Amino acid sequence: MGSFVAVAWVLFLNVVVVCNGGKTSTFVRKAEKTVDMPLHSDVFVSPTGYNAPQQVHITQGDHVGKAIIVSWVTMDEPGKSMVHYWTDKSSHKNVAEGKFVTYRYFNYSSGFIHHCTLRNLEYNTKYYYEVGIGHTTRQFWFVTPPQVGPDVPYTFGLMGDLGQTFDSNKTLSHYEMNPRKGQTVLFVGDLSYADDCPYHDNARWDTWGRFVERSAAYQPWIWTTGNHELDFAPELGETKPFKPFTHRYRVPYKASQSTAPFWYSIKRASAYIIVLSSYSAYGKYTPQYEWLEAELPKVDRTETPWLIVLMHSPWYNSYDYHYMEGETMRVMFEPWFVKYKVDVVFAGHVHAYERSERVSNVAYKLVNGQCNPVKDLSAPVYITIGDGGNIEGLANNMTEPQPEYSAYREASFGHGILHIKNRTHAHYSWNRNDDGYAVEADSMWFFNRHYHPLDDSANDKFRN
Ligand SMILES: *[C@@H]1O[C@H](CO)[C@@H](O)[C@H](O)[C@H]1NC(C)=O
Numbered sequence: 001m002g003s004f005v006a007v008a009w010v011l012f013l014n015v016v017v018v019c020n021g022g023k024t025s026t027f028v029r030k031a032e033k034t035v036d037m038p039l040h041s042d043v044f045v046s047p048t049g050y051n052a053p054q055q056v057h058i059t060q061g062d063h064v065g066k067a068i069i070v071s072w073v074t075m076d077e078p079g080k081s082m083v084h085y086w087t088d089k090s091s092h093k094n095v096a097e098g099k100f101v102t103y104r105y106f107n108y109s110s111g112f113i114h115h116c117t118l119r120n121l122e123y124n125t126k127y128y129y130e131v132g133i134g135h136t137t138r139q140f141w142f143v144t145p146p147q148v149g150p151d152v153p154y155t156f157g158l159m160g161d162l163g164q165t166f167d168s169n170k171t172l173s174h175y176e177m178n179p180r181k182g183q184t185v186l187f188v189g190d191l192s193y194a195d196d197c198p199y200h201d202n203a204r205w206d207t208w209g210r211f212v213e214r215s216a217a218y219q220p221w222i223w224t225t226g227n228h229e230l231d232f233a234p235e236l237g238e239t240k241p242f243k244p245f246t247h248r249y250r251v252p253y254k255a256s257q258s259t260a261p262f263w264y265s266i267k268r269a270s271a272y273i274i275v276l277s278s279y280s281a282y283g284k285y286t287p288q289y290e291w292l293e294a295e296l297p298k299v300d301r302t303e304t305p306w307l308i309v310l311m312h313s314p315w316y317n318s319y320d321y322h323y324m325e326g327e328t329m330r331v332m333f334e335p336w337f338v339k340y341k342v343d344v345v346f347a348g349h350v351h352a353y354e355r356s357e358r359v360s361n362v363a364y365k366l367v368n369g370q371c372n373p374v375k376d377l378s379a380p381v382y383i384t385i386g387d388g389g390n391i392e393g394l395a396n397n398m399t400e401p402q403p404e405y406s407a408y409r410e411a412s413f414g415h416g417i418l419h420i421k422n423r424t425h426a427h428y429s430w431n432r433n434d435d436g437y438a439v440e441a442d443s444m445w446f447f448n449r450h451y452h453p454l455d456d457s458a459n460d461k462f463r464n
């Protein structure tokens with residue numbers, strides 16, 4: 001009798017195990033051609049008025065969230081790189097002065113690209129700002145984050161590989177309309193896809209800037225570089241990687257002792273965000289390697305419990321597309337991510353969605369053959385969110401069977417929201433563009449790796 005029960009129990013467990021493998025969503029998105037919105041689309045319209053500032057966007061301007069970099073483009077003449085800004089509470093207008101740059105790319109000449117940093121801002125305060133001094137002016141606003149601290153709730157939006165198609169517009173609209181209200185976008189790379197146009201037509205960088213202005217002028221977008229930011233085209237005589245990106249987008253890399261704008265860190269509310277570059281050298285002795293090695297021990301989890309890493313090329317990816325492209329960086333950095341208990345890694349590149357279990361593959365050595373990722377509660381969850389909807393279309397071809405470490409995967413366009421509640425809990429959700437704004441197609445409660453390092457997998461097979 002006892003052994004019968006035992007056998008039945010074993011059978012039952014087996015069934016449970018089989019039923020609770022990672023999930024490949026059965027949702028099949030209608031196959032449609034992904035096309036760029038035409039140049040005359042409403043989202044690309046230039047603001048009216050002589051020399052009107054356009055492509056306005058902001059990002060964090062220091063290490064802790066008390067500064068903002070405001071960027072914009074004027075087309076007719078340089079004008080002034082000046083920003084006026086003020087709060088509700090005072091009628092006094094502050095003024096900050098920035099600089100402008102221009103660049104040429106093959107036969108394209110840019111407008112006047114202005115960058116101006118507003119410093120010594122108050123935390124948790126709504127600021128209005130005005131650009132375009134002298135001719136046509138335009139007003140926007142942003143809200144600074146709360147002071148950095150362990151229990152400060154904050155909501156990040158996640159987008160990647162956005163481009164400028166009708167689907168891109170849907171993704172951005174869904175992000176804007178999501179009732180969970182993202183306060184800052186963590187963007188995992190591949191912005192405009194201008195390089196997919198003949199001669200990398202940089203006018204598509206301008207249209208992209210006008211397209212995302214409706215969000216990026218009002219809340220910071222934290223930039224990660226992807227392969228579409230390289231714009232490396234020796235056949236056009238363009239051999240300096242990241243040229244359009246670095247002229248148009250600024251990041252506060254010096255504030256984290258980085259020596260290049262492709263890897264850096266910021267603190268925001270209760271999160272410590274490390275941005276890495278899949279397309280800059282990361283081997284031993286390289287600047288990025290040395291920076292990250294010095295950076296990770298600086299993270300004080302009692303101040304910022306949530307350690308988040310952004311990169312473009314995912315390390316754990318079970319789609320056919322870009323399969324194992326992230327492997328060399330994984331070999332270099334994964335032991336550190338486990339040692340320092342990174343909570344979550346967001347990547348893009350693969351034009352689909354995937355969420356992993358907490359796994360690591362750090363036991364692997366060339367000589368021992370242990371090459372299966374194993375459950376590891378010190379390891380991050382890896383999320384691929386390259387599903388912004390760019391012109392290259394959906395990645396819908398997956399490796400089969402779904403590896404055990406892959407918790408959920410689906411070939412749809414969408415965006416994510418990470419809502420940090422306090423030092424122990426964060427709620428994460430993913431919205432697919434085909435659903436209503438409030439629908440969570442995938443979700444997970446994150447338990448913080450420093451304060452609450454319990455098993456947070458929803459998958460019985462991966463739970464202790
Ligand atoms: C750049 O050169 C290409 C190829 O000759 C041409 O089609 C395009 O119109 C040119 N663009 C500009 C802005 O001159």
Ligand SMILES: *[C@@H]1O[C@H](CO)[C@@H](O)[C@H](O)[C@H]1NC(C)=O
Nearest residue numbers: 037041042043166169170173
């Ligand atoms: C883009 O989305 C916005 C907001 O949903 C909408 O008003 C606009 O018409 C859309 N434009 C295009 C070209 O789809």
Ligand SMILES: *[C@@H]1O[C@H](CO)[C@@H](O)[C@H](O)[C@H]1NC(C)=O
Nearest residue numbers: 319320321396397398399400
């Ligand atoms: C999809 O992947 C399978 C193998 O995993 C491959 O044989 C097939 O050619 C791929 N199809 C496309 C359209 O890439």
Ligand SMILES: *[C@@H]1O[C@H](CO)[C@@H](O)[C@H](O)[C@H]1NC(C)=O
Nearest residue numbers: 420421422423424425426427
């Ligand atoms: C943290 O947030 C979670 C989820 O909302 C809640 O259950 C928990 O009680 C909170 N912890 C504290 C200390 O407030």
Ligand SMILES: [Fe+2]
Nearest residue numbers: 190226227349
């Ligand atoms: Fe990419």
